[in-house]
Amino acid sequence: MIDLYFAPTPNGWKPAILLEELGVDYTLKFLNLTKGEQFSDAFRAINPNAKMPAIVDHTAEGGPQAVWESGAILMYLARKFDRFWPTGGARIDWDVTQWMLWQTGNQGPMMGQLSHFANYAPEEHRGYGFKRYKGESERALAVLERRLEDRRFIMGEDYSIVDMQCFPWVFLSKRLGAPLDPFPHVAEWRERIKARPAVKRAIDLGKTASHHGENASNNRVLFNQSADHILRESGE
């Protein structure tokens, strides 16, 4: 059995989408991020970075295997079940790896910060951050637009973990203030993925979870973190 530590956010949706696509049994472990459940000793033993998502694979050879960082989880599960990682040798493997890292180091953090400034930053601090991260998010969307000009999916004709990694922030793009009108190929790709039953099921998981984001503009747990959050004992 695989445990998925989850909250209904774009990063949480990524492994949920893959697990739903794979149709494997997994146990959903909701983390209430506004209550700081990510800082419990038990969860930090799984992910020292104290952020979801994370998994624990109790069926791994040699004993339970924890994996954290959404991209690493997708790569781990795709290898384990031998699905959704395009085949074709070392060149393809590196292409998958670089797109996974591109999302992790570029699209993800830029759109995550756009979400912060669009949804949570105090009004008086919103302007500069919103403008900067909207520009950076649109830059990332333009990279995807070029890539998708002559491909149905990011790696070619087949849907893969790279699409699952890049989809969730694009799913929310318009709501964050970066509509997809200038990126028609990205918009079509988004529709293609959104229509998949497994993707719908993963996003619906949020409907039963306690949401981390609402009314969180003054939320100390999420928006005022320091080294102390990682270094202190949680006392649990």
Ligand SMILES: N[C@@H](CCC(=O)N[C@@H](CS)C(=O)NCC(=O)O)C(=O)O
């Ligand atoms: N790069 C990480 C990002 C994970 C992340 O930022 N998770 C957020 C929710 S989307 C979280 O757990 N936040 C809780 C906190 O910051 O305390 C990944 O892709 O897994």
